[in-house]
Amino acid sequence: MADPRGFLKHTERETPTRRPVDLRLLDFNEVYNKFDRDTLTTQASRCMDCGVPFCHNGCPLGNLIPEWNDLVYKGRWEAGIDRLHATNNFPEFTGRLCPAPCEASCVLGINQPAVTIKQVEVELIEKAFEDDNVFPVLPSEKTGKTVAVVGSGPAGLAAAQQLTRAGHSVTLFERNDRIGGLLRYGIPEFKMEKHIIDRRLEQMESEGTVFRTGVNVGVDVTVDDLRAQFDAVVLANGSTIGRDLPIPGRELDGIHQAMEYLPQANRTAIGETVPDQITAKGKKVVIIGGGDTGADCLGTALRQGAEKVYQFEIMPRPPAERADSTPWPTYPLMFRVSSAHEEGGERVFSVNTEQFVGKNGAVSGLKAHEVTMVNGRFEKVDGSDFELECELVLLAMGFVGPERDDLLDKLGVEYDPRGNIARDDSFAAVGLPGVFVAGDAGRGQSLIVWAIAEGRSAAAAADAYLTGETELPAPIVPTQVAQR
Numbered sequence: 001m002a003d004p005r006g007f008l009k010h011t012e013r014e015t016p017t018r019r020p021v022d023l024r025l026l027d028f029n030e031v032y033n034k035f036d037r038d039t040l041t042t043q044a045s046r047c048m049d050c051g052v053p054f055c056h057n058g059c060p061l062g063n064l065i066p067e068w069n070d071l072v073y074k075g076r077w078e079a080g081i082d083r084l085h086a087t088n089n090f091p092e093f094t095g096r097l098c099p100a101p102c103e104a105s106c107v108l109g110i111n112q113p114a115v116t117i118k119q120v121e122v123e124l125i126e127k128a129f130e131d132d133n134v135f136p137v138l139p140s141e142k143t144g145k146t147v148a149v150v151g152s153g154p155a156g157l158a159a160a161q162q163l164t165r166a167g168h169s170v171t172l173f174e175r176n177d178r179i180g181g182l183l184r185y186g187i188p189e190f191k192m193e194k195h196i197i198d199r200r201l202e203q204m205e206s207e208g209t210v211f212r213t214g215v216n217v218g219v220d221v222t223v224d225d226l227r228a229q230f231d232a233v234v235l236a237n238g239s240t241i242g243r244d245l246p247i248p249g250r251e252l253d254g255i256h257q258a259m260e261y262l263p264q265a266n267r268t269a270i271g272e273t274v275p276d277q278i279t280a281k282g283k284k285v286v287i288i289g290g291g292d293t294g295a296d297c298l299g300t301a302l303r304q305g306a307e308k309v310y311q312f313e314i315m316p317r318p319p320a321e322r323a324d325s326t327p328w329p330t331y332p333l334m335f336r337v338s339s340a341h342e343e344g345g346e347r348v349f350s351v352n353t354e355q356f357v358g359k360n361g362a363v364s365g366l367k368a369h370e371v372t373m374v375n376g377r378f379e380k381v382d383g384s385d386f387e388l389e390c391e392l393v394l395l396a397m398g399f400v401g402p403e404r405d406d407l408l409d410k411l412g413v414e415y416d417p418r419g420n421i422a423r424d425d426s427f428a429a430v431g432l433p434g435v436f437v438a439g440d441a442g443r444g445q446s447l448i449v450w451a452i453a454e455g456r457s458a459a460a461a462a463d464a465y466l467t468g469e470t471e472l473p474a475p476i477v478p479t480q481v482a483q484r
Contacts, residue, residue: 155439
């Protein structure tokens, strides 16, 4: 601990400023200004190096946070990125996109603003790229085993990189035209520009991971071929079925799932042309769903030039401070304002949409009412009915499971009661030797940091299945390893 009194001398939490709203709405570039690294080292010195660092428990990856905070404070950036990469394959992703449960469990956060853990993380990896200190990690020997990873989101990428480094020949399949999954086509450019993904893919290709895009496994590559060609399979195909809203008028044109809308916007943001693009330009827009995906839709709609945007949430507005129901060190229920919320739109809480109305086959408005929670159920507030004009409705209410398409059905996977792929404690798909499941496909919709943790853990389980043992670190330790 370089400065044992750092948290006493520097009580203010400092984070990067955001570009002015009127400027950032003109483009899809990342919203944050660069952060002064002298200020960052001061912020790193606020880490108390606690006897029991609850941030470790708060982080699903088990990041060695006090260690690399201390190394950054001392200016030992190269040692710092080594400690960070020891537990996290992609800190440039989590440093931008993770909601930082580590900070919610920071001991300093009991009576002061928490350490800026996430900012130290992202600056560590950015400096490593600047200094050419991110390089291929090659295996000491090849095992002769082959592994297919299906899905190139954060779980699939983490599993593929770990298994490649263990010496296996890994092919990662993606049905889209580019690698990245939701990182590529779900996360808007203003939250993470896509060259951030591409530079990491260059490292993975140099390590030997083979990427095959535009391949729908189960159709373009049959399940029989998959099983014949590969010794193990990791399913990291995500939870991609959007929760629908089956109310009167749902069939009207102009009502879309968020993941129909956002990928098109991401493509046009990098200069592609999308025929018949879903756009908010000049329209009154309602986003149904108050979470991160809804906020991504909000920021995108504002940049496209929407006339007016409403974001509906059925839950009540959270309290301004940590709710009593989520005490430290749990992740707090509290009112949050994302960069998109700063930019415009109106957030509406405790509201339920009951009908869409239309003209000439297209949505022109909706009918809704306020709700209140009674004995764990939403009940309508009498006399609260209202109607709202809108020409575009975006459904951002979360995801309900992986697509039960040609791959999963033909592979013969089983499903758990929530509709996810059933797996045992070794991340092995139930009843399918040699098939492992990582990320949202098995866990259900969750955080990017959980996806990476699951990818690393599934890789360790697959490595043990292939070779009889593993030296790969697993943040979620498999309690059983399937036998060949």
